[in-house]
Amino acid sequence: MLAAVLILPLLAALLVLLPIGHRGRWPALVTVLTNAILLALALAIAAHVLYAGAFHEWNRSLSIDAFGALLLLLVTFLGFTTAIFSWGYIVERRVGATRTDKVRLYYTLYHLFILSMVAVPLIAHVALVWIAVEMTTLMSAFLVAYEDTPASLEAAWKYVVLTSMGAILGLLGVLILYWATRVAGDVPFTWAGLVTGAPHMPKTLLWTGFLLILVGFGTKVGLVPLHTWLPDAHSQAPSPVCALLSGVETSTALFVILRLFPVLQAAPLVADPRPWFIAIGLVSVGAAAFLLLQIRDYKRMFAFSTVEHMGIIMVAVGLGGMPAHLAAMYQLTAHALTKSFCFFAAGTTLAATGTQEVGAVHGLIHRAPLAGTALLLGGLAIAGAPPFVVFISEFSIFRAGLANGQYLSIALLALFVAVAFCALTFHINRIVFGRAEDSPVHAIPKPCLAALVIAAIPMLILGLYLPGPLAALFRAAAATLGH
Amino acid sequence: MINLFTEPLDAFCGGFFLLTAIGIVSTRQILACLRLFVIQALLLVAAALLIGVKLSSGDLVAVAVITFVTKVVAIPWVLKLSAGSEIYAQREIDQVLNIPLALLISAALVLFSYFVATPMVTAVGQPFTDINLPIGLAGLVLGAFTVTVRREAMAQLIGLLVMENGVFFASISIVPHLPVIAEISAAIDVPVMSLIIGLLIRRIHKRTGSTVVSELATLRED
Numbered sequence: 001m002l003a004a005v006l007i008l009p010l011l012a013a014l015l016v017l018l019p020i021g022h023r024g025r026w027p028a029l030v031t032v033l034t035n036a037i038l039l040a041l042a043l044a045i046a047a048h049v050l051y052a053g054a055f056h057e058w059n060r061s062l063s064i065d066a067f068g069a070l071l072l073l074l075v076t077f078l079g080f081t082t083a084i085f086s087w088g089y090i091v092e093r094r095v096g097a098t099r100t101d102k103v104r105l106y107y108t109l110y111h112l113f114i115l116s117m118v119a120v121p122l123i124a125h126v127a128l129v130w131i132a133v134e135m136t137t138l139m140s141a142f143l144v145a146y147e148d149t150p151a152s153l154e155a156a157w158k159y160v161v162l163t164s165m166g167a168i169l170g171l172l173g174v175l176i177l178y179w180a181t182r183v184a185g186d187v188p189f190t191w192a193g194l195v196t197g198a199p200h201m202p203k204t205l206l207w208t209g210f211l212l213i214l215v216g217f218g219t220k221v222g223l224v225p226l227h228t229w230l231p232d233a234h235s236q237a238p239s240p241v242c243a244l245l246s247g248v249e250t251s252t253a254l255f256v257i258l259r260l261f262p263v264l265q266a267a268p269l270v271a272d273p274r275p276w277f278i279a280i281g282l283v284s285v286g287a288a289a290f291l292l293l294q295i296r297d298y299k300r301m302f303a304f305s306t307v308e309h310m311g312i313i314m315v316a317v318g319l320g321g322m323p324a325h326l327a328a329m330y331q332l333t334a335h336a337l338t339k340s341f342c343f344f345a346a347g348t349t350l351a352a353t354g355t356q357e358v359g360a361v362h363g364l365i366h367r368a369p370l371a372g373t374a375l376l377l378g379g380l381a382i383a384g385a386p387p388f389v390v391f392i393s394e395f396s397i398f399r400a401g402l403a404n405g406q407y408l409s410i411a412l413l414a415l416f417v418a419v420a421f422c423a424l425t426f427h428i429n430r431i432v433f434g435r436a437e438d439s440p441v442h443a444i445p446k447p448c449l450a451a452l453v454i455a456a457i458p459m460l461i462l463g464l465y466l467p468g469p470l471a472a473l474f475r476a477a478a479a480t481l482g483h
Numbered sequence: 484m485i486n487l488f489t490e491p492l493d494a495f496c497g498g499f500f501l502l503t504a505i506g507i508v509s510t511r512q513i514l515a516c517l518r519l520f521v522i523q524a525l526l527l528v529a530a531a532l533l534i535g536v537k538l539s540s541g542d543l544v545a546v547a548v549i550t551f552v553t554k555v556v557a558i559p560w561v562l563k564l565s566a567g568s569e570i571y572a573q574r575e576i577d578q579v580l581n582i583p584l585a586l587l588i589s590a591a592l593v594l595f596s597y598f599v600a601t602p603m604v605t606a607v608g609q610p611f612t613d614i615n616l617p618i619g620l621a622g623l624v625l626g627a628f629t630v631t632v633r634r635e636a637m638a639q640l641i642g643l644l645v646m647e648n649g650v651f652f653a654s655i656s657i658v659p660h661l662p663v664i665a666e667i668s669a670a671i672d673v674p675v676m677s678l679i680i681g682l683l684i685r686r687i688h689k690r691t692g693s694t695v696v697s698e699l700a701t702l703r704e705d
Binding site: 149179 | 626639650658668669
């Protein structure tokens with residue numbers, strides 16, 4: 001079952017290149033179907049992990065536990081909704097290309113990008129996980145540059161060079177951790193093996209390896225001050241690509257960093273990682289919140305909000321304890337679901353109005369009621385207004401921190417989240433309401449609307465009601481982060 | 484015979500490895516930078532063979548072969564193919580830092596690398612780590628420095644490749660028995676990275692007429 005998740009996108013990447021169908025409908029159809037099957041597989045894998053625990057395949061070279069299953073579920077869900085959105089945006093609206101062979105290339109890269117992201121939670125050997133993370137950058141580079149404008153090429157250049165620099169630093173970190181597992185005895189170089197071997201590892205190796213991975217993969221997550229490429233790439237890429245970059249690509253890199261949290265906690269002589277996670281997280285949340293005030297581009301606004309949310313997850317993990325870790329898993333899920341919806345709404349707005357500038361769009365709700373409503377919902381949801389899912393997840397982080405007695409951290413976090421809330425709602429208000437201009441708007445392709453509706457369902461429902469199996473998956477995933 | 488001289492020969496490779504890294508920081512001609520990179524990769528191959536024979540590690544011999552095929556043969560070819568020879572033959576007009584200052588900073592970075600590596604070397608005390616870990620770390624840091632101070636796209640890419648070489652120079656001593664599957668995948672990663680970045684350089688050249696990537700600065704906070 002795990003192998004199928006890797007083979008399917010690879011097959012689809014080739015299948016979409018077949019010159020069948022008219023105007024690129026064939027690759028769009030193949031992509032929606034493949035990602036629907038992947039989502040079904042991910043649900044089956046998650047159910048299996050939930051009732052039978054972590055499991056392995058291919059002589060233990062593929063392996064998945066609850067945290068991995070949750071990430072896999074998020075990647076495949078976003079892969080599915082983004083496939084639908086791409087049908088409208090890339091195939092019907094023809095953003096960035098007039099020729100069908102360029103559309104086919106988009107879809108090939110789309111599948112390879114999905115492949116690299118689903119590989120991260122599935123691969124057991126940590127050195128190979130590193131390669132999967134690096135591949136997420138390389139496979140998405142030309143998706144970022146898809147529109148071929150000087151700005152998008154600039155964004156793609158910064159994206160590839162800076163995240164590759166980070167990845168190479170991370171590689172040394174990974175190899176130093178491997179060295180540590182050899183010194184500690186014959187423990188397997190997997191996430192679980194690192195936790196069991198941690199008490200016997202030399203602390204300098206463990207700590208140096210962790211710091212290299214934190215800086216290296218932190219670049220890819222977009223942790224401040226390593227975030228400089230992120231707003232560029234996440235605003236210049238076509239909107240469906242932004243949904244994947246912001247929604248799950250950052251989370252796959254964060255997954256690697258979070259996996260080391262229980263390893264550090266298991267090593268008694270190494271410094272406590274919790275204050276580090278809280279401090280790094282708060283710096284990101286704070287910087288992003290204040291940078292959000294001055295943005296002029298609404299896609300850039302959602303990109304900075306990603307930096308903010310990555311910081312919130314780091315803080316939640318750093319708070320420590322089961323309730324905080326549970327809230328971190330909740331937040332990871334809430335962010336992926338909501339941010340993809342936000343970028344679909346931003347893409348719909350861009351398709352309707354033709355501009356990304358906040359100051360250039362007024363009265364969107366009158367001019368393009370569907371795009372306006374979507375942007376309003378998305379903006380409120382990602383800012384953390386009730387009854388959306390981000391409100392619940394952020395609230396549970398505050399509650400967990402207060403119960404731990406970490407008043408200062410929570411006060412700062414609440415302050416920054418409030419600043420970000422004001423900034424987001426202020427900008428959204430300027431775009432959505434106000435006097436409508438007479439400039440014409442383009443029709444919105446139907447698949448884009450379908451993707452918005454499907455993406456909105458979990459974003460709304462999970463804010464009001466958390467189904468039992470998903471809650472159990474959150475608990476099991478939180479348990480992998482240790483005590 | 485070889486056993487007796489392994490350690491000094493490895494140190495010899497390491498010394499020249501470091502010199503090539505510093506050379507790449509300060510060489511303006513892109514083609515000369517690439518030649519230095521190939522020499523550096525050959526030194527990496529030599530060091531991997533030396534340590535591989537000494538520790539009788541088949542994995543390291545595989546690393547040597549893979550490094551030779553990917554870095555000495557494939558990468559120059561991939562770059563010429565993807566970015567085009569015209570970009571290849573360019574010369575950088577100006578650098579962010581002048582050369583004496585860049586060399587001074589490079590020296591400081593090498594010292595810093597020894598400072599970072601020493602606690603790890605003394606904590607474990609494995610053969611060759613006292614030579615390879617600090618020099619590999621210095622290669623990594625000097626590569627990162629190259630990426631930051633060079634304006635030309637191809638020079639930045641070579642900086643990334645120097646970083647990768649540095650990591651491998653360290654890894655042959657710290658993890659001589661890394662599974663071959665990991666080696667092979669890492670080896671595939673490097674040409675793929677060069678290919679993607681090379682193609683991107685060609686696109687940037689075609690679209691903007693220049694490969695001075697430091698001039699791409701329309702996206703910023705204002």
